[in-house]
Amino acid sequence: MLFFVFVDAYAQQTLWGDKPIVSPEIHSDNTVTFRMRAPKAVRVQITGDFLPMQHSESAYGKYDVPGIADLKEGKEGVWEYTTPLPLLPELYNYSFIVDGLKTTDPANVYLIRDVATVFNVFIVGGARADLYKVNSVNHGTVSRRWYWSPSLKMNRRLAVYTPAGYEESNKRYPVFYLLHGMGGDEEAWLALGRASQILDNLIAAGKAKPMIVVMTNGNVSQEAAPGESSLGYIVPTMQLPKTMDGSMEESFPDVVNFIDATYRTVKRKSGRAIAGLSMGGFHSLHISKQYPDMFDYVGLFSAAIMPDKQVKSSVYDNTENKLKMQFNKNPKLYWIAIGKTDFLYKANEEYRKMLNEKGFKYTYYETDEGHIWRNWRIYLTEFVPMLFH
Template sequence: MKRLTALTVALLIGVTMFAQQALWGTTPVVSPEIHDNNTVTFRFKAPKAVRVQLTGDFLPVQKNAKFEAPGIVDLKEGQEGVWEYTTPEPLKPELYSYSFIVDGLRMNDPANVYLIRDVSTLTNVFIIGGDRADFYKVNPVPHGTVSRIWYDSPALGLERRMTVYTPAGYETSGKRYPVLYLLHGMGGDEEAWISLGRTAQILDNLIAQGKAKPMIVVMPNGNASQEAAPGESSRGMVPPTMQLPKTMEGSYEQAFPEIVKFIDKNYRTIKSKSGRAIAGLSMGGFHSLHISKQYPDMFNYIGLFSAAIMPNKEVSSPIYENMGGKLKVQFDKNPALYWIAIGKTDFLYKANEEYRKLLDEKGYKYTYYESDEGHIWKNWRIYLTEFVPMLFR
């Protein structure tokens, strides 16, 4: 019996040691390694690979790509099959994303657990701190609360989910707060702004520094056919896609007052036009434009980030009819801020230029912000840090 017990103990020790060796027995690959001068080294262990490449939004844009696609560079194989690439120049402060391409197959970095989903693509991320990028970091400041909540939408016939940020102290202050309704782009959902846009970190830091008023931020799902983000609804783990019905044909705009009504009923809000803002990127900018003109007494602050302007010609909805008349009513009511921002190389630049020309011809006042680059999250995070401090002053 004693010999059997000793044998059992020996076997257990052997299994434990093997498991520990599997976890810790190899020298870890460090990637990405951010150096003191802000150059960055990327590494990927693939002893049998023929070619390992890196693609990331810190690399020059591919010249022949239809849309702005990040550049691609080759890694050099070193000892023990570890491939390596170091950026030739220091990277500027920013949140960056990247992936590897191993013998033609796109792969994430096994040495970096930090990933973000953008529609159906997962990419690794890292932050170079300093300047504006410090707003994207979790800093030692008071933190707000992020909740995923469900509301009933009779207009859409669905129970739907949205993400809500409440500022630090909301739970105990007893105060009423203004609300920013922040809308995502095509293919996004109620997770997009909180993950890719770093909304909670940006708001925490701006509020803590006294650069923004404490506010509630509501991030709804802008796809009128969806209950919630992929994997978070009764449809189960369906593949994320940009090809969704009922996105820019009027349904969402018509149903939007249900969201405002729900928030006003369930949160301590300032229930007036002066206490509400709406902004969005791309499709969300399109929604913000048409919601704000459809309900001119609902929002006092409007932000169009790289916005689509008009629906496809075959779309027919009362939401998009009599645009000129609705804009006149909206601007006659003197919104406190009508803010338009876009990148110089954005594929929607011309549409925005034409829209601004229309506003100029009518004498409608707006504020314009132009950035470098194009239709990318880097710009939309910049726009959020610029827009939020102007609200509710």
């Protein structure tokens, strides 16, 4: 095996004058070149969220999916594609397709898993995307903690961000509970959402209050993210039981109690926020109305709104009355954000109409595009500075 690895590495170094293939190569004008050595390939393509989006449908609804572009074969079987226009500042993902087989870029070691898909990533810096970088600022700490859930009768794992200076101080900090979407887990906001980088950079710039951020696993049938539990290296899937049946909402006080007992927290409503994307937005909506004295700040990012009709849980009963009680207690911020082409746009529109009719005050934020991580990172950067003032 070492022999073949050496031969392949030597071949690439020889081709590039003792330098490995560079891919992606971000040019000074922010155009980007991708390369892959595949001398026996008939066709090499690239797909990524920097390409024009295409519409697709699944059992979960309509989605935007990345387009596809062809690479051109050059010398010694090295295929290339350069973006025709400069890319805007952003964190991008991509994969190669070699003769119909999707694969990652062997020249790029930076990979992220999204449910059961793995792809390469790169950042074009500038503007908001600089918040997604590891910059020269004071950094917080990310830890993975296990807690016992009496409601679910199992040990469960969550991720906790503590801000720079937490370990050295005796201060108490407000807590922001940040929830993932369907198929995600306690790693999603860290890997795909760049949550720790965003918090580090906003806090360092004085644009956000220092806070603890708790990223839970919203799949109550799981102990932890795939590969991190006693089940071993299971195949990640979106088809998990008990994701939106009321169990997550009912068991959420177990998380709050653990965090309050373990960390130096502000143990009152004004010191707690909750937000989430998609399924996590659904959970945030229903957790916050189920426990109206628990959270003063609520964020719904591209949220699912109501459960399927066949779902029966007391959590979802009397929704309007529970919302009335919640809004009568005057939450400091109730924030709804969604993209114009999101498949959940209509459901959010109808929900906002109901809130308007009832006179429930909220703040609305709309972006382009759809149900994608690019939007959810934007929402996080907008939401966090509004917390705990």
